[in-house]
Amino acid sequence: MSVFVDDDTRVVVQGITGGEGKFHTEQMLAYGTNVVAGAVPGKGGQEVAGVPVYDTVSEAAREEDADASVVFVPPAFAGDAVFEALDSPVDLVVAITEGIPTQDMAKVNKRLSEVDTRLLGPNCPGIITPGEAKLGILPGNIFESGDVGLVSRSGTLTYQVVSNLTERGIGQTTAIGIGGDPIIGTSFVDALDAFESDPDTEAVVMCGEIGGEDEEQAAQFIAGNMDTPVAGFIAGRTAPPGKRMGHAGAIVSGSGTGTAESKISALNDAGVPVGDTPNEVADHIEDFL
């Protein structure tokens, strides 16, 4: 089994006619994802990689029976694109776009609380259920089907940890990128909850980083609600306080919360072993299986 996406998921690509949208649509199709439509204002009637393009997401969803959307729309228009997907409506929106203004995301977040749609991201690599479907930009060839769930705030760190797992023959149920921005749709807790309910997920990897308190909240959730074992990794142990390390979220205030230490100790207190290296995370997962 899997969480959030599988081989029945029917996908609309918003921004399919752009460079990234087109390239990754081809990659998703090659992986076997059911990309059934594109949506780009003013480009209705065209075709990209054999996929019909519509002017609006609602038309695409209606005509092609789509239930998920992937957003490859530039940051200035991406907030609006997510709103459009939420109102279409589809069940899942995956926002790849990096650099959406925070106040746009606050408005999206508000609407999100009023609808049943799930949002992944923004500023995330997407989601993959190996062998079934990938929605986003993850390199499909490093993933293998198996019984470990993975949730991460960082794209490239996800790839690193997955490759450590796959090299040892440990496959994945679903890998979920939740994104590194301050305001995101699906949280660690949401993803962990889904993995806990998935009978095929035997263990979970959670990759966090400095900044915010999402990992601390996740630790509380794990302690109170999870039987599935979780292993963690926290990036940014060596980051100096007060400096922003790329991700908007990855800044340490210097006040003690949001540091690598506070996250690692919260996870350890919840019974979650945290690897010093991605390879050690794979060691812990191996011990669980």
Place this chain on the structure above:
Amino acid sequence: MKLHEYQAKEVFADAGIPTPDSRLASTVEEVVDAVAEIGYPAAIKAQVHVGGRGKAGGIKIATSEAEAREAAEDILGMDLKGYTVEKVLVEAGVDFENELYVGITMDRGEGEPVAMVSTEGGVDIEEVAAETPEAIAREHVDPAFGLHPYQARKVVYEAGIPRDVAGDVASIVSTLYDLYEAKDAADIEINPVMITADREVVAADAVMNIDEDALFRQPELAEMEEEAAEDDLEAKANEYGFDYVRLSGNVGIIGNGAGLVMTTLDLVDHYGGSPANFLDIGGGAKAERVANALDMVFADENVDSVVFNIFGGITRGDEVAKGINEALEQFDEIPKPVVVRLAGTNAEEGMEILNTDLVQVESTLEDAVQRAVANAEEVNQ
């Protein structure tokens, strides 16, 4: 992007928030002239992007021309936490009875803006928040509707603001929220709002940070940006548009994606080395960007060895390899040993292109980091 106090005050004043009479000055004579116009007492305030200016000697009060001259001589050109002071704001001193705090920021936990008001102004508000959080009244804002006038009044009453000025303070809170929204601020603060003996309400300081991701729709604010780099390397990073942080070690680090780059730093530390920098080339980087990254790291004289860690998703290995070749082929001798680890999208194509006479190649992250640490140790033996 941070605005200087004088810039934020211009924005505030345009919106109708009362600010003290002030002049910007960059020489001692300009300060003396400004004080002559404004009168005494006057505050002379360093315009640099650091917190705690007052404690660090960056703010002085002058009650005479001699004092103004002395303060200007002290502050102009001084080094304030790594930044040189080139401008000061000369401002009419405010005779105040109370100091308040007013701020709007994003509560990322709630995903909503929050307005904050406190009677504990004029001090380090982070300390107040940590030690006596109940001293700060808070009101969350639905970003779809903005701050309702009743909410501005409510947070002011809850903070216990004196009744005779509560209306004026609420009006400042409302105006600040409107600015926060209209200008795409990340934070907007006045600390302190001063209440004078005549019960006038005046913004004696101004903090405004703009969301960098929103600068495309704030062209007027984008123009106000004054590069304030701690050193030449950070200035260079700004020019190239990299996320870059200089650190104190000697292993140069280049990678793609913030999480992976931070992990590479952590591993350098884990294997006994010391990271010289954080440098994220970002997603989908082309060859030129990769070459610029190497140029940056070589330019840091503390760097003894370099590790390049790329795990391609949206970034393609062949583009990265091309960039590394281009950057290195211009040297007769490579200035510092470079270890490359390429994985993910088009990594195999990249490995075929990569000129392995110029770089050392490792296939795992752990091996690449250990080799780079060993290279750095060798240089120092």
